[in-house]
Amino acid sequence: MNAGNVMRRLFVSAWMALVFITVIWIATTQIRSPFFPPLPIVLTSFSNTWFGAGFMEHVVPSMINLGAGLAAALALGLGLGVALASFPLANALVNPYAQFLRALPGVALLPLMLMLMGTNDGSKITLIAFGALWPILLNTIDGIRSIAPEQRDSARAYRVTPFNVVFRVLLPGAFPRITVGIRLSISIALVLMVGSEYYGATHGIGFYVLQAKQTFKTADMWSGVLLLGLIGYVLTTAYSAIERRILRWRPTDDR
Amino acid sequence: MSALAEPGPEGRAVRPAPLSAWLRGVLIHGAFFLAVIGTYSLALVLDPGLRRFLPTIGELLQALAGLAVDPQFWSGVGATAKAAGLGLAISMVGGSLVALLLATSTRVYDSARFLIDFLRTIPPLALIPVGLLLLGPTTRMEVTLIVASAVWPVVLQVYYGIVHLDPKYLETARSYRVGRLLQIVFIVAPGVAPSFGTAFRLAASMTLLLAVGTELLAGSDGLGFLIGWYQQARRLPEMYATIIVVGVLGIALNAAIRSAERRLFAWAEETR
Numbered sequence: 001m002n003a004g005n006v007m008r009r010l011f012v013s014a015w016m017a018l019v020f021i022t023v024i025w026i027a028t029t030q031i032r033s034p035f036f037p038p039l040p041i042v043l044t045s046f047s048n049t050w051f052g053a054g055f056m057e058h059v060v061p062s063m064i065n066l067g068a069g070l071a072a073a074l075a076l077g078l079g080l081g082v083a084l085a086s087f088p089l090a091n092a093l094v095n096p097y098a099q100f101l102r103a104l105p106g107v108a109l110l111p112l113m114l115m116l117m118g119t120n121d122g123s124k125i126t127l128i129a130f131g132a133l134w135p136i137l138l139n140t141i142d143g144i145r146s147i148a149p150e151q152r153d154s155a156r157a158y159r160v161t162p163f164n165v166v167f168r169v170l171l172p173g174a175f176p177r178i179t180v181g182i183r184l185s186i187s188i189a190l191v192l193m194v195g196s197e198y199y200g201a202t203h204g205i206g207f208y209v210l211q212a213k214q215t216f217k218t219a220d221m222w223s224g225v226l227l228l229g230l231i232g233y234v235l236t237t238a239y240s241a242i243e244r245r246i247l248r249w250r251p252t253d254d255r
Numbered sequence: 256m257s258a259l260a261e262p263g264p265e266g267r268a269v270r271p272a273p274l275s276a277w278l279r280g281v282l283i284h285g286a287f288f289l290a291v292i293g294t295y296s297l298a299l300v301l302d303p304g305l306r307r308f309l310p311t312i313g314e315l316l317q318a319l320a321g322l323a324v325d326p327q328f329w330s331g332v333g334a335t336a337k338a339a340g341l342g343l344a345i346s347m348v349g350g351s352l353v354a355l356l357l358a359t360s361t362r363v364y365d366s367a368r369f370l371i372d373f374l375r376t377i378p379p380l381a382l383i384p385v386g387l388l389l390l391g392p393t394t395r396m397e398v399t400l401i402v403a404s405a406v407w408p409v410v411l412q413v414y415y416g417i418v419h420l421d422p423k424y425l426e427t428a429r430s431y432r433v434g435r436l437l438q439i440v441f442i443v444a445p446g447v448a449p450s451f452g453t454a455f456r457l458a459a460s461m462t463l464l465l466a467v468g469t470e471l472l473a474g475s476d477g478l479g480f481l482i483g484w485y486q487q488a489r490r491l492p493e494m495y496a497t498i499i500v501v502g503v504l505g506i507a508l509n510a511a512i513r514s515a516e517r518r519l520f521a522w523a524e525e526t527r
Contacts, residue, residue, distance in 0.1 A: 103505030111486035
């Protein structure tokens with residue numbers, strides 16, 4: 001591909017976003033509404049807050065909660081998933097409850113978590129982990145159960161050790177499904193991260209946004225929303241890239 | 256070791272299970288359910304301190320019965336259903352229109368992709384303060400927030416459905432000079448219908464999440480609001496009962512849409 005082609009493709013993928021930003025820029029500087037402060041002011045607030053004190057005070061705690069919750073959900077989901085997939089009866093018994101908890105919107109549990117564990121980060125991490133657990137767990141079970149029985153049988157025939165069965169046969173075989181579960185879990189974890197920061201919190205990006213709204217610092221509010229949008233975009237895009245890389249060995253047509 | 260030879264999900268449902276197997280399943284699940292309830296009740300008896308956070312089964316049943324005749328609860332159900340239904344309908348129609356527009360040419364899709372990817376990855380609920388500021392804790396705000404999040408899965412699913420239509424059908428229709436309208440009705444619409452079903456299911460679960468979340472966090476009327484309110488009023492059995500109702504709504508909605516998908520689109524090669 002030559003340089004001209006690259007430029008053209010870049011232009012095609014970027015022009016609409018650029019037009020969108022320009023329109024917002026002009027509109028917000030023209031209408032002078034207190035709700036929609038001029039874009040340059042929002043951007044100034046963005047760099048002042050998020051490249052300044054706000055980073056340590058709000059972004060880091062948010063990201064730690066998100067990361068810890070997701071890590072706990074991943075460890076629990078994979079572990080429980082392997083265990084349940086190996087015992088069909090246990091799986092059949094637990095499945096309805098797992099389906100119920102997956103269908104339950106995690107935010108509905110916010111008051112409960114507040115009551116049980118208070119407003120600390122532990123309660124937020126628990127809620128994030130709880131919400132993010134179910135897609136990983138259920139997809140791990142489905143993934144393992146969809147592995148061709150011959151593969152397990154041959155592993156057994158060669159007396160592959162249980163450790164190797166789990167890490168070389170079951171988890172890799174289930175991986176295409178597991179990645180789907182992780183993708184869902186990431187978006188759920190993001191929702192719960194933001195939601196938990198709106199409900200009885202003292203720090204975090206969500207808390208900052210809500211606080212800015214309550215004190216009518218609309219530029220600060222929009223800068224927080226912008227940051228949340230960027231975090232969502234970066235996480236989703238980065239995960240898609242990782243997923244493509246990990247699943248490179250699969251034939252592309254059934255992805 | 257027969258556990259390992261268990262057939263995968265594809266292996267099931269080849270023939271309907273006989274009645275005795277069905278009965279056995281009901282018995283086993285019923286016994287397990289009773290065991291769960293028994294363990295829970297025993298734990299509450301052994302450690303009465305837990306009762307500060309957890310209702311007994313009796314209290315829970317009483318709360319559920321109380322809610323069933325409580326007009327305030329039903330008006331909450333109505334408010335949630337109204338906002339969710341409106342939001343879902345707007346998301347489906349709007350999302351499909353956007354998808355149609357995107358599918359007119361790959362140029363359009365390539366141009367809009369970055370913007371759409373950015374907008375759809377904004378975490379739902381992030382816009383609650385904005386919605387509150389602009390519209391206040393109203394149904395209109397709730398519907399707006401629902402649409403802002405639930406419209407994206409519809410856009411993507413319907414778009415992929417249109418793009419992955421087999422061009423052979425359209426080419427055949429064209430060579431027989433079938434009119435544009437007939438092409439849309441008999442080829443495009445049925446071809447896209449399964450994706451539309453998937454879009455509906457994804458958007459519906461997103462909608463319930465957004466509705467309950469907005470009601471709880473922004474204080475618009477509905478079941479989410481009631482959950483927070485019962486907690487603050489220390490009416491814990493009612494809080495738990497409402498959470499259970501929300502979960503049952505979620506799973507019933509999902510199951511209903513899935514079974515409708517299976518029935519309607521059994522002819523499609525795979526139900527996603």
